[in-house]
Amino acid sequence: MTTIKDVAKEAGVSIATTSRVINNAPHTSEAATIAVKQAMEKLGYRPNANARALVSKSSNTIGVLVNDVSAPFFGTMVKAIDNVAADLEKQLLIGNGYHDAQKERNAINLLINSRCESLVLHTKGMSDEELVQLADEVPGMVVINRVVPQIAERCVALDNHHGAYLATEHLIRHGHRHIAYLCSSHDIDDAHDRLAGYKQALIDNGIEVCDDYIEFGEPDEMGGESAMVNQLSKNTPITAVATYNDYMAAGCMALLQENSRQIPEDISVIGFDDGHIARFIYPRLTTVRYPIQVMASQAVKLALELANGDSHKVTNSTTEQRLYMPILVRRASVATLR
Known part of the structure; x- marks a missing residue:
C-alpha cells in the first residue's frame, strides 16, 4: 500500500511539503505542487480520509454512489436518502459509477475529496478487497445492495x-x-x-x-x-x-x-x-x-452513526435486519394455465 513517504520520495520533496500539497495548504511552491500531484497519480495514492478530515474539518454533506442516477430505481434510492438528510439539515453529493470499477473509484475519490464523512455506496465494479481498504479509511462508509463478508456489518442488502x-x-x-x-x-x-x-x-x-x-x-x-x-x-x-x-x-x-x-x-x-x-x-x-426506500433509509442512518463514532453500537446491534427479504406482490399479469 502506497504511503505519504513513498509519494514524497517519488516527488523529491519532504514529507511536510507533500502533506501541505495534499491538504491544499498555502505557501507551497508551484513546482512542489506539480511534483507531488504527479507522484500521487503515478503511484495511485489517495490520501487517508481520516487524516484529511482533521485538516479540512468536516462537511455537512453525505456522499452517495449509484450506478446511474437517471435510472428510476436509483432515483428512488436517492430520494429516500435525501429524506433522511433533509431532516438532519444535510446535503447530498451524488456520483455515478455505471458498474465500472474505475468510474466508481473516480466518483468515490470526488466524494471523499469533497469532505463527505458519510458514504452510501452502490458499487458493483470494485473488488471486495478495495472496499474493505476503503472502509478502514472512511468510518462512515456503508455498502448497499451488496454483501462484503469482511465488513458485513456495514452492508445493507437484498436476497x-x-x-x-x-x-x-x-x-x-x-x-x-x-x-x-x-x-x-x-x-x-x-x-x-x-x-x-x-x-x-x-x-x-x-x-x-x-x-x-x-x-x-x-x-x-x-x-x-x-x-x-x-x-x-x-x-x-x-x-x-x-x-x-x-x-x-x-x-x-x-x-x-x-x-x-x-x-x-x-x-x-x-x-x-x-x-x-x-x-x-x-x-x-x-x-x-x-424495499429500496427502507433499505436506503437504513443505509444512510447507519453511515451517519458510524461517522459519529458509534461503531460499537452498530456492530453489536441485534435488533436491526440488514439482509432484506423480498416479497411477492400479486396483481393481474399472471394467470393459472388453462
Whole structure:
C-alpha cells in the first residue's frame, strides 16, 4: 500500500511539503505542487480520509454512489436518502459509477475529496478487497445492495436469489412449466443471483432448465423488448416469462401485445422490484417487491452513526435486519394455465 513517504520520495520533496500539497495548504511552491500531484497519480495514492478530515474539518454533506442516477430505481434510492438528510439539515453529493470499477473509484475519490464523512455506496465494479481498504479509511462508509463478508456489518442488502425463486415458483404454482427468463446482461451479482434463483426454483419443482428459454438484455424497457424478440423467434412453447426487473417486463409486455399475445390469457409475465411502472402498465404487473426506500433509509442512518463514532453500537446491534427479504406482490399479469 502506497504511503505519504513513498509519494514524497517519488516527488523529491519532504514529507511536510507533500502533506501541505495534499491538504491544499498555502505557501507551497508551484513546482512542489506539480511534483507531488504527479507522484500521487503515478503511484495511485489517495490520501487517508481520516487524516484529511482533521485538516479540512468536516462537511455537512453525505456522499452517495449509484450506478446511474437517471435510472428510476436509483432515483428512488436517492430520494429516500435525501429524506433522511433533509431532516438532519444535510446535503447530498451524488456520483455515478455505471458498474465500472474505475468510474466508481473516480466518483468515490470526488466524494471523499469533497469532505463527505458519510458514504452510501452502490458499487458493483470494485473488488471486495478495495472496499474493505476503503472502509478502514472512511468510518462512515456503508455498502448497499451488496454483501462484503469482511465488513458485513456495514452492508445493507437484498436476497436477490430468493426473490427470483419466489417469482418463478409463483408461476409454477399457477401451472406453468415452460417458463422463459429475461436476464440482465450486466456482469453483476444481482443478475447472477436472480438467474440462479430462477434455475433453482425449476430444479426444486422437477422442471428441467432449458437454455433456450433464457435471454439476456440491458435491464430496461428496450432490453426487455429485444430479449423477448429473441425468445419469440425461437418459437419455444413458453407460457410464462419471469424477468430481471419491472422495466424489462414492461418492454416484454409491449412486444407481446404488439404481436397479439394477450396477458395473462395467452402468456403470464412477472417482474422484479415493484417500481412505480409496475402499478401503471396494463395489465398491472405481478412482481417481487424490492424495499429500496427502507433499505436506503437504513443505509444512510447507519453511515451517519458510524461517522459519529458509534461503531460499537452498530456492530453489536441485534435488533436491526440488514439482509432484506423480498416479497411477492400479486396483481393481474399472471394467470393459472388453462
